[in-house]
Amino acid sequence: MPHPNAETALEMLEYCRFAYKAYAQSCVYPMDPFYESHGAGMWQGARDRVLARVHKLRGSEAHVHKFDPIEYDLTTPPDPTLGVVYRGGTGDSPYILFQPRDLDRSISFSKGVDLEGEDIPIKVETFFGEQTLLGREHSQATGSKRCCYFQGKTGMTQTHPKAGWPSWLGAAIYDPDLERLVVVFRGSRSGSGGRALGQALVKSTGSPDWVTDMNHLKEARVGRFSNATLSAGFWYAYDSCQESLAAACLEAMHGRVPREILFTGHSLGGALAQCAYLDLVGGELLEKVYAKIKSRVHVSCYALSAPPVVLGSKAKEMLTVHLGGEPQVFHHFSPHDAVHNSKKVNLSAVTAVNSVVGTFTHPLTSSVHLGQEIPLKDCTRAFPDAHEPEEVRTGLVGLVRKETGTRLPEDPGFWPTFDFNPTGMWGMSVRPGVDALTAHLKIALLTSVSEERARVRAQLWADVVKGSGKKKDDYAVLEDTDGDSFDAFASACELVAELSNPFTENRKQNKSKLKELRNEMIKSYQGASGHKASSSVYFVMLQYLTAAQYGLDLV
Known part of the structure; x- marks a missing residue:
């Protein structure tokens, strides 16, 4: 199928949902991972004292005390067959229901690798005690896809390029029927967006994901690209997962040679997907493997609601030389999305900050997009709602209909949301329609x-x-x-x-x-x-x- 096309973009958005679900499964407290219920303050409150206590109990090293100590289970890979309830925000319906869908059920084998790329054994209970396996076979799978989750860090800055907070960053999924490898990165998670923005922007503290996001205008000169300048926050986060990602790709392919490799992600995930695409085609990711299959494999990147990762037009020119031609990066986004830095967003705190920082600290290295930008005209909601995956899905559905004339089946929602109301009338906790x-x-x-x-x-x-x-x-x-x-x-x-x-x-x-x-x-x-x-x-x-x-x- 020629690229870009809206059907592939819509399919990649479903892979993004899969990555968000995997992240939620890895949270020790998925129903309140950011401790939002504990009296959150913009700068200091009961929540902050709870987080300080968590750091003390964990024995965290001093250089990561600035991060929200979100507790992840990094010793157990997520399970595609399971669902999870996740607290995604603090609005009227802050809880998200992630349930297994067709993509999840199509995975017949899954496992995970750690930051160093080493296997993480899966422990299962048996009648004779605990049994350790290297992966998990899914007998109820409807397909034959292989999945391997990988880990990385977020929160690194130009000043502290190695100090980050580890988590599951995404998955490599190989489809033997299509001979296709999809690498998907998750997007940012922060609980209260206002708090996360304020803390990350001013002091590089709080949510490690947002610290990465707020370092998007700081430079990282990447030697493998002739010292081209990339966004420090995004590149450092990608670089932290390279060993794990490479191992996950090899495990997912399991000795097979793909005809197509797709990188994708939403928001932060879209930025990391661009970095991975650059590193495969023009850098070091899977260097030996890719050199052998380069002549037969098509590589592209679908970045959804993603920020730019390149700083300056000169850096863009250098990267194009390393890639051997025009980047196969396709941006699908709402025209009203400030994260994508769309020109149609004139009155936004994010674009205002970008303008001030870019003018006074980086006047020669303003961010630029690689590849082709495809605005989704059916997206009408204002920012920040314009950035949400559900809004992007609305735009993609409209684009698919225009390109193919296809009427898509009804969808239960990108991620159904609801609110707990234990003291109210029973049966009223879930929003209508769910x-x-x-x-x-x-x-x-x-x-x-x-x-x-x-x-x-x-x-x-x-x-x-x-x-x-x-x-x-x-x-x-x-x-x-x-x-x-x-x-x-x-x-x-x-x-x-x-x-x-x-x-x-x-x-x-x-x-x-x-x-x-x-x-x-x-x-x-x-x-x-x-x-x-x-x-x-x-x-x-x-x-x-x-x-x-x-x-x-x-x-």
């Missing part, structure tokens, strides 16, 4: 929250309760039955008494058991419970309660 996904939501909740993790979250608050602020350790103390948050929990207990739920069929006993659980968790707070602290413990408890109500066997 009811058909109740079964997926129920299954996903089972792997997204547990009583054990709820207890650990409560324990984190033992030393960081919201105090009066007059002096250190001067905390306001309430009795266990006082305060608005306790009233909310009492309402939740009443709700449990009215429901058939996983605790027991005895409704009176349900209410009593839940109160006992609450009292046990309160003890871990050492009796100190200012309003935000007590609200937070119940927030975690109510997450568990809601998950329990959906999951009939969650005990």
Whole structure:
């Protein structure tokens, strides 16, 4: 199929959803990975004290204390067959439901590799104890794709090019039927965008993803490209994953030779995809392998809602020479998206910052796009909504219809969103239109929250309760039955008494058991419970309660 085309771009957007889902699965606390429930402040608040406590418990090295210590499971690769519920923001419907779709189900084998490219064994339970495997065979797969997840770091800056926070950055997926390798990178995750932007822009602190994003106008001179200047934030993040990515590609191909290699990603992922494309075609990624198959393989990059990665027209010219011709990079984006630096966005904080920084600190190296830019005319929402994957999908669907005349099947939404409302009328927690996904939501909740993790979250608050602020350790103390948050929990207990739920069929006993659980968790707070602290413990408890109500066997 000739490139670019809207059908391929729409398919690549689905790979981007897959990468976001894998990231959510790797979060130890996917239902609140950024601790947004804990009294977030723009600069300092109860949330920040929780994060400092997490760093202390982890024994983090000093140079990464500036990052939100988001807790990932880097010892267990994500599983394409599982769903997960993820807290993606702080709006009216902050929770995202990721359920397995056709792409996920088409993967028959998956595994992961670490930062050094070494295999990460998958541990499974057997009747005789724990068994260790190198990969996971998926007996329910509808296809024969092979998937290998890779790791990398974000948060590196021009001043500290090696100090980053590791996570799963994406996956290499090989389709033997199409003889095609797709390499997909995930986009930025930050919880509250306003907080992440402010912290990353001013002090390079907070979300490591956004620290990478906010270093997009700082230069990195790349020797393998004759010292061409690329965005320091994006290049350092890509460079950190090169060993892992190379191993993942080789594992996914498993000795086979592809006819096509596609790089893709949304937002930050689109920037990293461009860097990987440059490094394969004109650099060092898979250098020996690519040299042998170069004559038969077609390589391209679909960057969705992606920022530019090249600084200066001279650097663009140098890269074109290294690539041996015009870059096969195709940008699909909303005309109103400031992240892509679209010229149609005239009144935006992001474009204003870019203009100021570019004029006063980098007057000769303003960012430029590689390849072809394809605005999606059916995208009408203003920034920042213009940047969201669901809006991009709307634009791509419109473009597919115009190019092919094809009417696409109805889609349940790029990622269905909903809000937990444990104290309200049962059945009203999920937004209208998502009811058909109740079964997926129920299954996903089972792997997204547990009583054990709820207890650990409560324990984190033992030393960081919201105090009066007059002096250190001067905390306001309430009795266990006082305060608005306790009233909310009492309402939740009443709700449990009215429901058939996983605790027991005895409704009176349900209410009593839940109160006992609450009292046990309160003890871990050492009796100190200012309003935000007590609200937070119940927030975690109510997450568990809601998950329990959906999951009939969650005990």
